[in-house]
Amino acid sequence: MEKQQDMPTSTPAKRRVLGPCSHILVAAHTGSWRMERPQVEEEACIRCGICSKYCPTACITVNKEGCPLEFDWHYCKGCGICANECPRQALSMIPEGSGE
Amino acid sequence: MMAIKMFDGNGAAVEAIRLARPGVIAAYPITPQSSIAEHLADAVAEGAIKAEYVRVESEHSAMSISIGAQLTGVRVATATASVGLALMHEVCGVAAGCRVPIVMPVVNRSLVAPWSLWCDHSDTMAERDTGWLQFYASTVQEILDLQLCAYRISEHEDVMIPSMVCFDGFYLSHSMQRVDTPSDEEAWDFVKPYVKKNMYLDTKDVMFINDLCPTVEHTEMKYQQMMGFKRAAQVSDEIFAEYEKRFGRKLKQVEAYRLEDAEVAVVTIGSMSGTGKYVVEQLREKGIKAGLLRICMFRPFPDQKIHEALKNIPVIGVIDRSCGLGGAQGPVCSEVKAAMYGENSKIYGYIGGIAGRDISDGSFRKIFDELLGIKEGKSETVSTWFDVEENAMNIREVETNANV
Amino acid sequence: MHKIKFYGIGGQGAVTAAKILSIAVSLHQNEYAITVPAYGHERRGAPVFAHIIVDDKPVLLNCYVYEPDIVVVFDENLIDMGVDVGEGCTENTILVINSGNEEMIRRYKDTYGFKKVFACNATEAALKNIGLNIPNSAMLGALAHSGVVEIGAVVSAVTESFGKVGEKNGKAARYAYEHTCEA
Amino acid sequence: MLTYKTQPKGAVSPGINTCQGCMIDVIFRNVLDIMGEDTVLVIPPGCSAQFSGCGPEASVTVPGIQGNLENSAAIAAGIAAGFKYQGNDHTQVVSIAGDGATVDIGIQSLSGAMERNDNILYICYDNEAYMNTGIQGSSSTPLAASTTTTPAGKPVNSKDLMQIVMAHHVPYAASASIANLPDLRKKVKKAKEIKGCRVLHIMSPCPTGWGYKMSKTVEVAREAIQNGSWVLMEYEDGRVKLGKKPSQLGDVEKYFSMQKRFKGVTQEEKEEVSRHLIERYEYLEKLAAL
Numbered sequence: 001m002e003k004q005q006d007m008p009t010s011t012p013a014k015r016r017v018l019g020p021c022s023h024i025l026v027a028a029h030t031g032s033w034r035m036e037r038p039q040v041e042e043e044a045c046i047r048c049g050i051c052s053k054y055c056p057t058a059c060i061t062v063n064k065e066g067c068p069l070e071f072d073w074h075y076c077k078g079c080g081i082c083a084n085e086c087p088r089q090a091l092s093m094i095p096e097g098s099g100e
Numbered sequence: 101m102m103a104i105k106m107f108d109g110n111g112a113a114v115e116a117i118r119l120a121r122p123g124v125i126a127a128y129p130i131t132p133q134s135s136i137a138e139h140l141a142d143a144v145a146e147g148a149i150k151a152e153y154v155r156v157e158s159e160h161s162a163m164s165i166s167i168g169a170q171l172t173g174v175r176v177a178t179a180t181a182s183v184g185l186a187l188m189h190e191v192c193g194v195a196a197g198c199r200v201p202i203v204m205p206v207v208n209r210s211l212v213a214p215w216s217l218w219c220d221h222s223d224t225m226a227e228r229d230t231g232w233l234q235f236y237a238s239t240v241q242e243i244l245d246l247q248l249c250a251y252r253i254s255e256h257e258d259v260m261i262p263s264m265v266c267f268d269g270f271y272l273s274h275s276m277q278r279v280d281t282p283s284d285e286e287a288w289d290f291v292k293p294y295v296k297k298n299m300y301l302d303t304k305d306v307m308f309i310n311d312l313c314p315t316v317e318h319t320e321m322k323y324q325q326m327m328g329f330k331r332a333a334q335v336s337d338e339i340f341a342e343y344e345k346r347f348g349r350k351l352k353q354v355e356a357y358r359l360e361d362a363e364v365a366v367v368t369i370g371s372m373s374g375t376g377k378y379v380v381e382q383l384r385e386k387g388i389k390a391g392l393l394r395i396c397m398f399r400p401f402p403d404q405k406i407h408e409a410l411k412n413i414p415v416i417g418v419i420d421r422s423c424g425l426g427g428a429q430g431p432v433c434s435e436v437k438a439a440m441y442g443e444n445s446k447i448y449g450y451i452g453g454i455a456g457r458d459i460s461d462g463s464f465r466k467i468f469d470e471l472l473g474i475k476e477g478k479s480e481t482v483s484t485w486f487d488v489e490e491n492a493m494n495i496r497e498v499e500t501n502a503n504v
Numbered sequence: 505m506h507k508i509k510f511y512g513i514g515g516q517g518a519v520t521a522a523k524i525l526s527i528a529v530s531l532h533q534n535e536y537a538i539t540v541p542a543y544g545h546e547r548r549g550a551p552v553f554a555h556i557i558v559d560d561k562p563v564l565l566n567c568y569v570y571e572p573d574i575v576v577v578f579d580e581n582l583i584d585m586g587v588d589v590g591e592g593c594t595e596n597t598i599l600v601i602n603s604g605n606e607e608m609i610r611r612y613k614d615t616y617g618f619k620k621v622f623a624c625n626a627t628e629a630a631l632k633n634i635g636l637n638i639p640n641s642a643m644l645g646a647l648a649h650s651g652v653v654e655i656g657a658v659v660s661a662v663t664e665s666f667g668k669v670g671e672k673n674g675k676a677a678r679y680a681y682e683h684t685c686e687a
Numbered sequence: 688m689l690t691y692k693t694q695p696k697g698a699v700s701p702g703i704n705t706c707q708g709c710m711i712d713v714i715f716r717n718v719l720d721i722m723g724e725d726t727v728l729v730i731p732p733g734c735s736a737q738f739s740g741c742g743p744e745a746s747v748t749v750p751g752i753q754g755n756l757e758n759s760a761a762i763a764a765g766i767a768a769g770f771k772y773q774g775n776d777h778t779q780v781v782s783i784a785g786d787g788a789t790v791d792i793g794i795q796s797l798s799g800a801m802e803r804n805d806n807i808l809y810i811c812y813d814n815e816a817y818m819n820t821g822i823q824g825s826s827s828t829p830l831a832a833s834t835t836t837t838p839a840g841k842p843v844n845s846k847d848l849m850q851i852v853m854a855h856h857v858p859y860a861a862s863a864s865i866a867n868l869p870d871l872r873k874k875v876k877k878a879k880e881i882k883g884c885r886v887l888h889i890m891s892p893c894p895t896g897w898g899y900k901m902s903k904t905v906e907v908a909r910e911a912i913q914n915g916s917w918v919l920m921e922y923e924d925g926r927v928k929l930g931k932k933p934s935q936l937g938d939v940e941k942y943f944s945m946q947k948r949f950k951g952v953t954q955e956e957k958e959e960v961s962r963h964l965i966e967r968y969e970y971l972e973k974l975a976a977l
Contacts (some may be wrong), residue, residue, distance in 0.1 A: 014849060018260055018324045019199040020297050020317075022308040022740030027693040027702030053868055056705065056712040056903055058696040075701045079708040080902030093902070123772035124765065132543075152768040159797030164754060164796065168729070168765025174772050176765075190755055198752075205917045217543065238566075271566055274541050276523035278530035301766055303725045303778055306689035309752040311739035324627045371566045374538075378564040380770065387715035460567040479530075 027075065030057060034078030036093040040069045044090035051082035051091060105281045109272035112240045112279050113179060113205035113265070114139040116247035117148050119287035120203070121172030123294075126154040126165040131217050132269040133181040138250050140177060151177070158182035163191040163202075171309065173296035175251070178202070181269060182209035183225045189227065195262045196231025196325065199298050201254035201261040203247060206372065208421075209269040210455040218456020219269035221370065222422040225431045231325055231495065233263040233332055234399040238373040238440055240277035243267050245343065245351055246396070248282075251291045252339045258331040260298050266398075267420075270456065271371035290346055329400040336397060353397040356409045358384065362391025364471040365410065366450075367418040368434055369395045372459040376419075378466035390468055393430065405440035406489040410436075413429050415446050415475045417467050417482065421453045446474060452487040463487060506652045507569040511589050512556040512578035516638030519543070521578075522554035525644060525653060525662050529558050532657035534537050538563045551587050558652055574650050575618075577601040578626070580608045583615065590616025602639050609687045621648045624684035632679055633676035634669060641666070646675035646684040655681045668672040689748060694873060698724065700746040708894040708901025710865040710908075714812050717868065718781065721875045722808070724749060726779045729763045731756045731788040732891075734819045735812065738783075756790035759784045764796075764805035765842040771806065773876045779808060779879065785825035786813040790846045797886075799871070801855035804883040811848065811886070822896040831956045832948045834896070840952060844963055847924050848888050853922050858883040862924040864890040866908035870919060870930070875924075898947025909970065910942045917965040918971060927974040936968055937961040 007095075017023075038051075045068040051058040052069075059072035060082060083091035107115055113136055117125075125144060128138040146229040152169075154160045159180050166176040180188060195202050210216040211223050211293055235250060237243040243265065250253075250263035267273060284292070299309050313321055314432060333353070340351040357377050359365060368376045373394040383390040393409050395402070410416055418437075420430025428434060433449030440447060452461040452468055467486060473479040489495070508525070512518025519541040526537040534643045535558060537614040539547040571592045580603040582589060587598075589612070601616040603609055604625030612618060626642035634641070648655040655678065663674035693700060698719035703712050715738055719726060728751030730739050738746045740754040754762040756813045759782040767780045789797060816834045817823040822842055824834035824857040827848070831840040856924060859881045863871040871889065878885040892902040892908050911917040912930075915937060919930030935941075939960050943949035952960075 004486060017307070018298050018328070020313045020321055022311045022743055022745035023306070023688050024743050024745060025689060025691045025693060025695060025700055026744045026746075027700045028704050030702040033707060034880060054710075054713065054865075056707075056708070056710055057701060057703075058699075058712070058716060059701065062781040072701065076155050076709040078899075081710075081904055085905050089935070097741065104531065106530060107525075108523065124768045126765065126768075152762060152772045154768050154805070155803065156761070157802070158795060161764075161796045161799050162760060163767030164758035164761035165768065167754075168752070168762040168767075169772075170765075172766055172769030172773065172775075174769045176769075191758060194755065206814075252969035270543060271540055274519070274543070275566070277538055278526075278536065300728050301752060301769075303727065303750055306748060306750045307749060308728075308740050309746050311743045311745075311753050312736065314742050317742055322917065374564040374566040419642050429669070434595040458568045460570060461565060462570070 001076065021069055029074060030077045033072045034076055034096050036078045036080060037076065037096050038080065038082050038091045039094050041090045041092070042068055044088050045069060048087065050085055050087060054081050054085045076084065101283045101286070102280050102281070104278050107240055107244070107279045108274050108276045109240050109243050109267050110135040110207065110274070111139065112243040113247060114143065117177045118143055119248065119282070119284060119293045121288065122149065122177040122250050124152045124154065124165070124169035125149070125177045126162045126164045126169070127154045127178045128156050128159045128180065129186060130159070130181050130184040132209060132273045133179050133184070136179040136205060140217035144301060154429050155227065159187045159192060163188040166202050167191065167195050167198065167200050170202055171299065171301045172200070173294070173300055173302070176202055179205040179207070181207040182211055183312055185223045185227060186211060189230065190233055192227060192232060194232045194310065196498070197321065199260040199328070200262060201260050203250045203254055204262065204264055205243070205247060206264045206266045207269045207273045208266055216455035219271055220454045220456070221266070224264060224489045225422045227264065228399060228431060231261065232399060233397070234240045234259050235263065235265050235397055236370045236395065237265065237267040237390045238394060238396070239373055240272055240275060241279050241349070242351070243272065244279055244281065245349055245386050248287060248350060248472055249336070249339050253332055253336045255294065256331070256335045257297055259335050261325070261328045261332055266324050266370070268371040273504050279331060280349065290343070333400045333402065351396065351403040353406045354409060355394040355396060357392040357394065358393035359393060359409055359413065361389055362413050363389040363392060364415045364468060365391040365413045366391045366464065366467060366471070367395065367416060367432065369398065369432055370421060372419065372453060375459060375461055376464050377460050379468065383468060387471065388472065401435050401439070404479050405437070406436060406439045407443070410440060410445060411443050413445055415471045417448045417450050419450045419452065419459070420466070423451055423454065429436050446480045448474070449484055450482070451484055457487055505557065505559040506573050507571065508556040508558065508576065508652065509572040510556065510572040510576045510578065511570045511582050511587060512552045513566050513582070514550045514552050516578045517638050518578050519551050519554050521640035521644055522556050524665050525556055525647070527663035527665060528644070528653050528657040532660050533654060535560050536562045538566055540566065540568060540576060542568065551582065551585060572597055574598045574600065574647070576647055577612070578639055580605060583611060593618070595619050598622070599652055600643065600647050602643055604628065606687070608653060621687045622646055622684050623687040625681045626680050628681060629676050629680040633679055636673045641673035641677045642680035645680035649684050649686070689745060693819060695748050703737050705734060706895055706905045709734070710891050710904050711812055713865055713868070714889055714891060715783065717872055718783065718810060718875055719747065719749060721872060722781055723777045723940060726781055727751055727766055729754055729766065729780070729782040730957070731784045731793070732783040732819070733788055734814070735785060735823045736819070737781050752920070756788050759788060760794045760800035760807065760809055761796040763807040763809065764911055765774055766798045766808045777909065780806070781808045781810065783810045783812065786811060786815060787817045787825040790826045794851070798855065799842060801852065801857050801884045801886070804857065804972050806882055806884070807840045808878050808885045808887070810889060812889045812891040814891050814896060815845070816896050818893045819894040828862060831952045833951065834862055834948065835895065840956065847967070849920060849922065852886045853927070856925065857886055857922070858924070860886040860888070862888040862920050864908050864912055864917055864919065866905050866912060874921065880940065896948070899945050899957045907945055910945060914942050915941060915968045918968060919956050920971060927977070929971060929975045933968065938965070939963040962966050
């Protein structure tokens with residue numbers, strides 16, 4: 001039986017594909033949807049990472065030192081799940097454009 | 101080494117599949133295709149075909165599985181008929197649009213309603229614009245020949261369009277005939293191993309197939325398919341020529357039979373063609389210049405070849421084995437007329453042989469009689485529904501209690 | 505060209521017999537045949553027809569047989585089941601019938617005007633040689649008397665078509681051939 | 688072939704056009720994280736089709752195909768058969784389909800794949816209606832919930848997918864929820880290690896369709912677990928294993944009040960829903976005790 005890796009393919013470096021397929025990994029600028037943004041109260045944050053795990057856009061980075069949370073504002077949709085799920089209420093949603 | 105073997109139409113389809121060495125088989129049994137599904141299962145069980153046999157729960161899944169499997173880089177086999185093809189319809193479009201070159205025997209059987217087990221072309225004609233190549237066999241031998249060629253045509257990198265190899269239920273599917281069959285090696289040398297190209301599912305070469313295509317690209321995708329059909333017309337000529345060179349049997353997109361000097365001709369498709377030729381011979385013996393044009397490849401429609409073959413024939417009858425309900429004509433006739441645009445030929449559509457009604461030598465004699473009547477100026481119309489009974493509107497007369 | 509029509513009852517193997525006849529003339533006589541079975545809803549006990557055309561050159565016709573040269577009746581009771589086995593026949597049409605009953609054979613002759621009849625108790629031949637009431641192989645043996653096919657071709661085709669019970673079917677065919685009389 | 692214009696998060700693009708507050712992204716990211724890059728996806732049209740891409744633009748780093756609404760399981764089965772024939776026993780084939788594509792129109796092909804025990808992982812994310820097309824009711828829509836096709840509340844109960852799956856004797860099936868990601872991940876991991884047809888039924892509430900504030904998705908899903916509207920369970924080797932017993936089994940008061948889709952529900956209906964949840968849970972307990 002032929003193994004998949006032994007099967008010949010006609011794949012030159014650049015080639016034409018007929019029919020529908022997606023092949024360029026892109027991201028939507030979902031940050032532009034945001035009406036509110038999460039703001040972290042640094043002293044209250046215990047760096048547990050729950051916000052990060054539940055963030056639909058995976059845009060929260062938890063730092064071990066310094067500022068506990070970093071947000072990738074390019075993708076944060078401002079849904080507020082992070083704030084809602086924070087066990088210490090260390091996150092609050094503030095109107096986009098306000099705060100720091 | 102060619103050998104004479106005995107096959108019925110379904111057996112010839114299975115033999116062609118065996119010779120093409122599929123890796124995955126998914127077929128759902130349906131009359132009159134059932135023996136294809138059964139024999140494929142047998143062949144896998146006996147080791148004659150080394151494939152994964154997926155015993156599917158419907159034709160819809162049969163085609164879905166075929167698409168999924170072939171996109172991983174294996175040749176697949178499936179087959180269907182009638183309502184099974186109708187159930188597949190949605191996914192047939194996916195195979196075509198995703199350029200998955202599946203080759204599928206379709207045993208022609210009428211669509212419901214009324215229920216029927218018997219042959220007509222309403223099933224495949226309903227699929228004629230789905231984006232599949234369509235070949236119609238006229239003998240059991242040709243089922244094998246066309247199917248072997250279909251693999252090459254469909255899988256050609258400029259074509260990449262799936263094929264239906266259509267043949268008439270019972271008239272061919274269950275007709276035991278001698279078939280000149282190439283050896284396994286010869287056939288394999290012709291069909292060649294399946295090479296995955298264009299789109300495929302491979303974790304080492306990532307693409308996501310059949311995602312939403314925005315309007316700004318959709319027309320272009322269809323244009324690509326249209327170009328595939330254009331190339332299929334040329335490629336099939338090349339492949340047919342290669343097949344003839346290798347195996348000595350001539351296949352043609354359209355077969356002209358005694359048309360050179362014909363004054364009347366019929367256009368046929370499928371198993372009725374042999375009977376038509378028989379009647380042409382009878383008429384020729386009487387000195388009547390009759391001829392026949394058989395359409396073997398219906399998609400892409402060989403309009404130029406048809407035009408060329410028929411342009412000098414004054415009176416032509418086109419026989420559809422499906423009703424083309426609501427259409428100006430049956431589907432074959434509509435296409436032939438379009439192909440003949442600008443010519444002075446008188447072209448008449450005939451509809452008959454529905455749901456297994458026999459198209460006999462007598463039927464052809466009647467049709468030729470009418471066409472000759474036109475030719476000689478004795479009449480101006482033909483009996484389009486040539487085999488319908490006179491009491492068609494009254495075949496059910498019932499006592500009813502309802503106040504209607 | 506020989507145009508043949510088989511009349512049987514579901515379960516007697518008439519359609520299979522048509523296929524085997526095609527094999528016999530194609531592989532063992534180097535002739536050509538087409539078979540067109542007229543299937544109904546598949547069930548036992550319903551009348552079944554098969555149409556066969558045999559020729560020494562490729563057969564163009566691919567339709568039913570309307571004017572048979574040979575009619576093969578697999579069950580003598582068909583005459584009482586509303587089946588007109590004489591349809592399209594002339595006085596030259598040969599009848600091959602599964603019957604050992606002279607009275608029945610006479611009825612067929614009188615009703616349909618068959619002049620040449622080959623009769624064989626194919627049911628008995630089948631029971632004796634195969635142990636089953638499936639008279640198809642035996643009927644092909646009887647059919648060999650009509651001249652359309654050689655008995656040797658029939659026996660070969662029957663033997664290779666029935667796998668494990670091929671030999672027995674071959675014997676049934678030959679037995680029937682030997683026990684067919686012109687009636 | 689895949690070219691990167693952006694850095695993916697795991698195997699998923701960071702910016703996906705799913706609604707604000709939708710957790711399907713989290714399901715995709717976790718599933719693909721565990722299943723690994725040697726995975727082929729099958730996705731039907733629906734909310735999850737956001738992950739198929741659009742035009743030339745892709746959203747995931749693994750290959751896949753978008754099939755039709757009803758044939759995800761069959762296409763996956765075909766892919767698995769193709770790999771099997773080629774001696775590829777490593778690539779995972781994963782379908783991720785919504786409830787409509789699973790319990791409604793897709794139940795036949797899923798049933799076929801389960802019966803044949805095709806080597807696929809079938810994941811149904813359940814948002815309890817056809818959300819992508821405008822909140823039409825599905826057979827997963829619960830009793831009394833209002834949708835655009837059940838405006839007065841659905842008069843009948845939802846199909847019980849887990850029991851349908853169990854009736855097919857698959858080697859592994861489990862229900863999970865986006866409210867409990869460690870549990871979800873554990874079940875995906877388990878499914879990965881098993882051959883044959885595996886089914887995961889994952890609750891994924893829809894803020895738009897259910898009518899709650901987008902920040903509450905996890906909270907709503909957690910409430911569903913607590914009152915038994917969503918039962919965490921596993922089915923393995925023919926045995927049923929239930930998760931922690933719901934702390935407020937049958938108490939739908941709070942759950943309903945959180946969501947607009949239950950706005951017009953009468954006391955009678957609430958009691959009927961409550962009775963159903965209790966009966967179903969007790970029945971499952973009996974199965975688990977076998």
